[in-house]
Amino acid sequence: MVSMKEIAAICQVSVGTVSKALANQPGVSSETGERIRGVASRLRYRPNALVRSIQNGRSMSVAVACNAVEDPWGGMVLRGVLAGLCEAGYEALLLQWDWQVRSGEHMLRSMGERRVDGVIMFPPATPPTPAYLHELRTFPGPVIVLDQQWSRQEFHFVGTDDRLGTLAAVAHLRELGHTAIGCLHAPEVSTGVVRLQAVLEAMRRAGLAVRDHWLAPAATFADALAAASRLLTQADRPTALLCFNDEVAWGALNAALDLGLRVPADLALVGFADLPLAVQVRPPLTTVRQPKEELGRQGVRLLLERIAEGERQGLPLTPAQVLLPTELVVRHSTGPAPQR
Amino acid sequence: MVSMKEIAAICQVSVGTVSKALANQPGVSSETGERIRGVASRLRYRPNALVRSIQNGRSMSVAVACNAVEDPWGGMVLRGVLAGLCEAGYEALLLQWDWQVRSGEHMLRSMGERRVDGVIMFPPATPPTPAYLHELRTFPGPVIVLDQQWSRQEFHFVGTDDRLGTLAAVAHLRELGHTAIGCLHAPEVSTGVVRLQAVLEAMRRAGLAVRDHWLAPAATFADALAAASRLLTQADRPTALLCFNDEVAWGALNAALDLGLRVPADLALVGFADLPLAVQVRPPLTTVRQPKEELGRQGVRLLLERIAEGERQGLPLTPAQVLLPTELVVRHSTGPAPQR
Numbered sequence: 229m230v231s232m233k234e235i236a237a238i239c240q241v242s243v244g245t246v247s248k249a250l251a252n253q254p255g256v257s258s259e260t261g262e263r264i265r266g267v268a269s270r271l272r273y274r275p276n277a278l279v280r281s282i283q284n285g286r287s288m289s290v291a292v293a294c295n296a297v298e299d300p301w302g303g304m305v306l307r308g309v310l311a312g313l314c315e316a317g318y319e320a321l322l323l324q325w326d327w328q329v330r331s332g333e334h335m336l337r338s339m340g341e342r343r344v345d346g347v348i349m350f351p352p353a354t355p356p357t358p359a360y361l362h363e364l365r366t367f368p369g370p371v372i373v374l375d376q377q378w379s380r381q382e383f384h385f386v387g388t389d390d391r392l393g394t395l396a397a398v399a400h401l402r403e404l405g406h407t408a409i410g411c412l413h414a415p416e417v418s419t420g421v422v423r424l425q426a427v428l429e430a431m432r433r434a435g436l437a438v439r440d441h442w443l444a445p446a447a448t449f450a451d452a453l454a455a456a457s458r459l460l461t462q463a464d465r466p467t468a469l470l471c472f473n474d475e476v477a478w479g480a481l482n483a484a485l486d487l488g489l490r491v492p493a494d495l496a497l498v499g500f501a502d503l504p505l506a507v508q509v510r511p512p513l514t515t516v517r518q519p520k521e522e523l524g525r526q527g528v529r530l531l532l533e534r535i536a537e538g539e540r541q542g543l544p545l546t547p548a549q550v551l552l553p554t555e556l557v558v559r560h561s562t563g564p565a566p567q568r
Numbered sequence: 569m570v571s572m573k574e575i576a577a578i579c580q581v582s583v584g585t586v587s588k589a590l591a592n593q594p595g596v597s598s599e600t601g602e603r604i605r606g607v608a609s610r611l612r613y614r615p616n617a618l619v620r621s622i623q624n625g626r627s628m629s630v631a632v633a634c635n636a637v638e639d640p641w642g643g644m645v646l647r648g649v650l651a652g653l654c655e656a657g658y659e660a661l662l663l664q665w666d667w668q669v670r671s672g673e674h675m676l677r678s679m680g681e682r683r684v685d686g687v688i689m690f691p692p693a694t695p696p697t698p699a700y701l702h703e704l705r706t707f708p709g710p711v712i713v714l715d716q717q718w719s720r721q722e723f724h725f726v727g728t729d730d731r732l733g734t735l736a737a738v739a740h741l742r743e744l745g746h747t748a749i750g751c752l753h754a755p756e757v758s759t760g761v762v763r764l765q766a767v768l769e770a771m772r773r774a775g776l777a778v779r780d781h782w783l784a785p786a787a788t789f790a791d792a793l794a795a796a797s798r799l800l801t802q803a804d805r806p807t808a809l810l811c812f813n814d815e816v817a818w819g820a821l822n823a824a825l826d827l828g829l830r831v832p833a834d835l836a837l838v839g840f841a842d843l844p845l846a847v848q849v850r851p852p853l854t855t856v857r858q859p860k861e862e863l864g865r866q867g868v869r870l871l872l873e874r875i876a877e878g879e880r881q882g883l884p885l886t887p888a889q890v891l892l893p894t895e896l897v898v899r900h901s902t903g904p905a906p907q908r
Contacts (some may be wrong), residue, residue, distance in 0.1 A: 272706060289661070297646045303638030310637065310662065322632070322650065322662045366612060449848055478848060485850065505845075508789055508818060510825065 230271040238271075239264050290531065293323040293349045300503050301473070301520065305350055305374060308524025316532055318345070346531045347542070349383075350374030350524075367542035370534035372527045377418040382543055384534065386527045386550040390419050390500075393516040393554030394426035394470070397498045400514070400556055401468045402434060405565035406496060410442030410459060410466030412452055412476050420447065420472055423500065427470055442466045452479025460487055460495065467495060467565050474499035474506050477513050481561070492563035502557055511560035519552050526550060570611040578611075579604050630871065633663040633689045640843050641813070641860065645690055645714060648864025656872055658685070686871045687882070689723075690714030690864075707882035710874035712867045717758040722883060724874065726867045726890045730759050730840075733856040733894030734766035734810070737838045740854070740896055741808045742774060745905035746836060750782030750799060750806030752792055752816050760787065760812055763840065767810055782806045792819025800827055800835065807835060807905050814839035814846050817853050821901070832903035842897055851900035859892050866890060 232250070236243045241260065249256045249264035250273070256264070267273075292309055294302055313320050321344060346369045355378050356364070364371055364383070373383045401409055411427050414420025424443075431438045441462060444455035452471065459465065460483060471477035477499035484495050491497055491511055499506055502517035530548055572590070576583045581600065589596045589604035590613070596604070607613075632649055634642055653660050661684060686709045695718050696704070704711055704723070713723045741749055751767050754760025764783075771778045781802060784795035792811065799805065800823060811817035817839035824835050831837055831851055839846055839855035846853040870888055 272708075292662070297637065297650065298640055298643030300638055300640060300643075303640075303643055306637045320662045321629070322660045368612070449844070482848070482850060504789070508822070510822060 230268070230273050232273075235264060235268055235271070235273060238267055287345055288317060289319045289321055289344050290528075291323060291344045291347045292320045293347065297322075300505070301501055302350065304503075304520035305524045308521035309348055309350075309528055310524075311521070312525040312528030312532075316528070318528075318532075344369065345535050346370045346372070348372045348374065348527050348531055350376075350527070365541075365543040368540060369542070370531055370539045370544070371542040372531045372534075374523060374527045375419065381547055381549060384530055384544060384548045386523060386530060386548075386552070387419070388518045388523065388554050389551040390422045390554070391426045391429075393500070393518075393556070394423045395430050396554070396556040397470055397500075397514075397516055398427060398430035398434075400558065400562065401470075401496060401498065402430075404468075404496065404562060406468040407436055407565070408442070408464075408466040409436070409438075409468045409470065410444075411438075412444055412446040412455055412459075412469060412471045412480060414447040414472040414476075415445050416447065423470075423472065439464070439466075446476050446479065447472060449475045449479040452476040453483050456480035456483035457487070460484060460489060468498070468562070469495065470498050472500060474501045474503045474513060474515055477515070477561070478505060478509055481509060481513075491561055494566055496562040496565070498562060506557075506559070514559045514562040515557055517555045517557045519554075523552060526552060570608070570613050572613075575604060575608055575611070575613060578607055627685055628657060629659045629661055629684050630868075631663060631684045631687045632660045633687065637662075640845070641841055642690065644843075644860035645864040648861035649688055649690075649868055650864075651861070652865040652868030652872075656868070658868075658872075684709065685875050686710045686712070688712045688714065688867050688871055690716075690867070705881075705883040708880060709882070710871055710879045710884070711882040712871045712874075714863060714867045715759065721887055721889060724870055724884060724888045726863060726870060726888075726892070727759070728858045728863065728894050729891040730762045730894070731766040731769075733840070733858070733896070734763045735770050736894070736896040737810055737840075737854075737856055738767060738770035738774075740898065740902065741810075741836060741838065742770075744808075744836065744902060746808040747776050747905070748782070748806040749776070749778075749808045749810065750784075751778075752784055752786040752795055752799075752809055752811045752820060754787040754812040754816075755785050756787065763810075763812065779804070779806075786816050786819065787812060789815045789819040792816040793823050796820035796823035797827070800824060800829060808838070808902070809835065810838050812840060814841045814843045814853060814855055817855070817901070818845060818849055821849060821853075831901055834906055836902040836905070838902060846897075846899070854899045854902040855897055857895045857897050859894075863892060866892060 232243050232246045236246045239246065241264065245256055245260065246264055249261040250268060290313055292306070294306055297303065297306065310320055347367060349371065371383050373385045375387050377385060377387070398409065409431065411424060413424040415424070428438055442459065444459050446452040446455040456469065456479060469480050471480055477497050480497055481491055484491050489495050497513065499513045499515035502515045506513040506515050530550065572583050572586045576586045579586065581604065585596055585600065586604055589601040590608060630653055632646070634646055637643065637646065650660055687707060689711065711723050713725045715727050717725060717727070738749065749771065751764060753764040755764070768778060782799065784799055786792040786795040796809065796819060809820050811820055817837050820837055821831055824831050829835050837853065839853045842855045842857035846855050870890065
């Protein structure tokens with residue numbers, strides 16, 4: 229690509245004159261300015277945004293560290309992140325969480341070296357390594373964590389109100405007369421822990437027993453298929469299952485159908501997220517809807533606020549904690565509790 | 569963040585000495601070098617990669633323009649792209665196709681200004697605007713197009729061998745005795761056109777009629793549900809449907825089940841892609857497997873080769889055209905043709 233120096237040589241002016249002419253700054257006659265801009269356009273000169281970034285101290289880019297990009301949930305959050313960044317004129321450098329982040333704190337350092345203006349992380353299914361956490365805490369710019377909390381609430385965070393969402397799901401099952409409520413939960417992620425605790429809280433308040441053998445860990449479709457198959461072949465089986473997310477509910481649905489159980493007549497199922505699959509499976513899933521795209525957009529909003537305020541380090545003094553509301557969407561996978 | 573100038577002031581040396589010390593270049597005593605590097609480390613100095621990029625003429629970053637990031641197919645290709653870039657030490661700037669690319673050729677220009685070393689585009693469901701195509705053709709670096717061809721084969725391209733994949737699917741149905749084969753096709757994308765043509769070619773060769781009312785356009789789950797419902801309520805209905813992709817096959821499956829048809833006893837279904845859903849639906853789908861992650865990796869490989877060869881423009885003299893093989897995966901959505 230042609231450089232300012234080459235344009236200067238062609239036009240027989242100084243590099244300083246070319247620079248001023250291309251930026252429409254004063255100090256160049258209108259005739260010379262026209263001539264220089266004409267040459268630059270014909271030779272397809274493009275300004276170097278890297279130079280501009282160094283001069284401004286802003287790169288107008290943000291590092292986005294995401295989990296599995298092929299996961300529909302993550303994809304919908306990412307869509308919101310990209311929309312928010314695009315509208316604000318920012319660009320996204322994408323890091324794939326599992327191999328670039330967990331074991332690769334050097335990637336984050338490299339982002340710092342590229343002078344990204346901030347970092348958005350989502351959804352880190354498992355906690356990062358100590359070396360990575362150190363990079364994050366000392367990162368030269370604001371850091372926003374989406375969806376999953378780590379042990380301490382030390383970073384800015386935007387998630388959904390999973391506790392209230394779960395309480396609404398349990399209340400719905402209670403209204404339908406269910407008392408034998410089981411749970412496919414995800415103990416390894418913070419949202420899984422919050423949702424299970426909310427189930428236990430609601431059951432305790434209602435004076436209902438939660439049987440150990442009605443609970444099983446399941447974070448994926450395959451886990452759920454296996455766990456629900458075991459759980460539903462017990463003589464004393466639950467009449468309803470609260471599932472960690474829609475994928476898990478789908479696995480449980482298949483397990484139930486394989487066992488000849490009717491959903492919802494013999495077993496009620498509730499998912500979490502409201503992914504497209506929720507209306508594609510038969511019967512369509514009752515689920516707790518999370519505002520997925522909005523989660524991404526709110527994360528960007530918070531990040532840009534922090535950037536504008538000049539926040540300079542990953543570990544803020546007063547981390548913001550934002551929880552977006554959820555909504556129970558009742559479809560056809562829940563119905564009145566069977567008479568026993 | 570601390571600058572070289574500030575480190576120089578603290579250490580009471582020149583900026584040139586700091587620069588040499590941090591790059592471990594000769595001309596600085598080992599004692600002074602140690603002292604400078606110690607200060608830089610304590611004050612968390614980070615080299616500026618933007619400066620390095622300008623000096624080297626390589627930014628070690630690539631623009632990735634993708635369609636819907638929340639689409640599982642695109643996500644799996646993107647995973648391969650990110651893996652390939654990560655292994656080669658490159659970073660990915662992500663553009664969301666629908667709003668940043670279709671109407672926003674300025675985004676691509678901005679990528680040029682940021683001096684990305686190349687562009688990977690996938691999968692653009694609809695052709696870009698003329699202004700965007702112009703930006704792409706004059707882009708200052710190699711451009712690789714994945715999956716979908718536009719009208720002329722003018723860019724480097726990596727896709728899958730959809731024709732052979734489709735012929736294998738038709739041959740499978742023929743072996744099972746099917747003669748009334750219909751097709752839910754996607755006329756608006758190049759892969760849809762190739763797959764439909766291959767169906768017509770195979771049927772013609774086998775001396776079988778393709779009835780107009782056995783064909784319907786459907787590119788999404790919802791399209792497929794509606795189209796298959798119409799198609800399967802005809803008195804003279806097909807006994808098998810070749811579907812544009814797995815999502816479309818899922819929609820057709822639901823339509824069939826809603827109509828009380830058994831799959832595969834009354835209707836055989838074949839998908840395309842082999843997404844996770846193919847083994848999650850009941851019955852699991854027979855489908856044409858595409859090497860999704862490999863598609864992304866091969867695109868990166870081709871791009872890095874072109875970068876290494878110093879290719880400087882979006883429109884190459886001899887565009888590479890790579891087609892990766894597919895594989896028919898037989899599961900339980902296909903069976904012997906029903907006796908009529």
